[in-house]
Amino acid sequence: MGRIAVRTLTEFSDVDQITIADYNEERAHEVAAALASSKLEIKQIDVNDEERLRRLLHGADAVLNAVEYVFNLPVLRACIQEKVHYADLGGLFHMTRKLMDLSAEAEAAGITAMVGMGGTPGVTNLLARAAVDQLDSVDSIKVQLGCGDETPSMAPLVAPYSIRTILDEFTKEPQVFQDGTWYPQRPLSGEEEMVFPLPIGRATATYSLHSECATFPVSFRDKSIRHVSFKIAFPPDFMTKLKFLVDLGFGSAEPINVQGVKVSPREVLAQLLDLVPAEDVEPQDCDVLRIVAAGQTDGQPVEITNQIVVLPYRRWGISAGALDTGTPL
Structure with a gap:
């Protein structure tokens, strides 16, 4: 679903840069090649690597998280630490409840975190x-x-x-x-x-x-x-x-x-x-x-x-x- 989110973002004139970050860098390059947009750049990332993930997010305006839901928690935590707005596709109940427990931390960081912004939930x-x-x-x-x-x-x-x-x-x-x-x-x-x-x-x-x-x-x-x-x-x-x-x-x-x-x-x-x-x-x-x-x-x-x-x-x-x-x- 991440490729559809990227395709959507490329059509917004007020979006200057989109980083496609994926564990499978080859697949990320395939998505970028199909879209052929000058706004795109590719980064390889393992979201379990907290230090690299924070470096990746530093200075970004927002993260649209389309990883497997079991990896949502480290992504939101990194967004809170780097003060980056966040949205994901849902956490299949149990993960969503864990993310909701971070509401006060997200608010203190001054960010909006939208847990479940796809079809269902969303x-x-x-x-x-x-x-x-x-x-x-x-x-x-x-x-x-x-x-x-x-x-x-x-x-x-x-x-x-x-x-x-x-x-x-x-x-x-x-x-x-x-x-x-x-x-x-x-x-x-x-x-x-x-x-x-x-x-x-x-x-x-x-x-x-x-x-x-x-x-x-x-x-x-x-x-x-x-x-x-x-x-x-x-x-x-x-x-x-x-x-x-x-x-x-x-x-x-x-x-x-x-x-x-x-x-x-x-x-x-x-x-x-x-x-x-x-x-x-x-x-x-x-x-x-x-x-x-x-x-x-x-x-x-x-x-x-x-x-x-x-x-x-x-x-x-x-x-x-x-x-x-x-x-x-």
């Missing part, structure tokens, strides 16, 4: 705010994401975003907020038939671990919010394939012994997917980002549904998922 937070502002009190906010993909592909599996994040969504316990407490749910539980606008239509959604369930109870506590949940409906074929791989054990990060070598099953899967050649096809996916907020206004019960239907952006040749996640950042 756009969904804005949809929720628009609804909450119309309510005197909030009983519940249900976040619902519908995904469809008819893009022709010969690949055995196409991950719409980071396969490591998806595997965590399939294997880690989702959290549902209810009356001041977070309650863990079984992964992929809470099956519910939903009807989304076309081209998604009717789809089966399940609970998923997501950052909105961490942030909404804090952001909207002045409205006495009681319930927050997140459900996602993946395309059926993708859901079947991923569940099969997870059931086989490919969702585990715990190393196993293979002919005397310790390997992580999920890293094997991630590497195999990286080896699948990219296909030059026109994206035909769709995302529906939706929140359903229920509460009271003037003593009367009110339910508000806010949703956005996202389609591929033909001018850039990018998918709906890339558009709604990369451009908000």
Whole structure:
């Protein structure tokens, strides 16, 4: 998603310089070459190297963090130390809560840190705010994401975003907020038939671990919010394939012994997917980002549904998922 954020920034006249910093320097050069912008420079970085990371950030105006979410914490800490504004794509609940604990430090440093500024979380937070502002009190906010993909592909599996994040969504316990407490749910539980606008239509959604369930109870506590949940409906074929791989054990990060070598099953899967050649096809996916907020206004019960239907952006040749996640950042 970082490449989409970079592409977006190159079109802003008031952005003078964009540094693409990546552990994989070769891939960063590929992104820069495709964009051919004089604003771009490339740096190799390991975000776990605090000293190098601080040198990289020194003097920057803002950091748009698109690393794997498990590495968000050292990036935000470095931004606080160097007094650089920060935004990321989300922390899958638990990491987001760790980042929120640094709020006072960020404020003391005089920076703004936006945790979760993609599609979900990100756009969904804005949809929720628009609804909450119309309510005197909030009983519940249900976040619902519908995904469809008819893009022709010969690949055995196409991950719409980071396969490591998806595997965590399939294997880690989702959290549902209810009356001041977070309650863990079984992964992929809470099956519910939903009807989304076309081209998604009717789809089966399940609970998923997501950052909105961490942030909404804090952001909207002045409205006495009681319930927050997140459900996602993946395309059926993708859901079947991923569940099969997870059931086989490919969702585990715990190393196993293979002919005397310790390997992580999920890293094997991630590497195999990286080896699948990219296909030059026109994206035909769709995302529906939706929140359903229920509460009271003037003593009367009110339910508000806010949703956005996202389609591929033909001018850039990018998918709906890339558009709604990369451009908000």
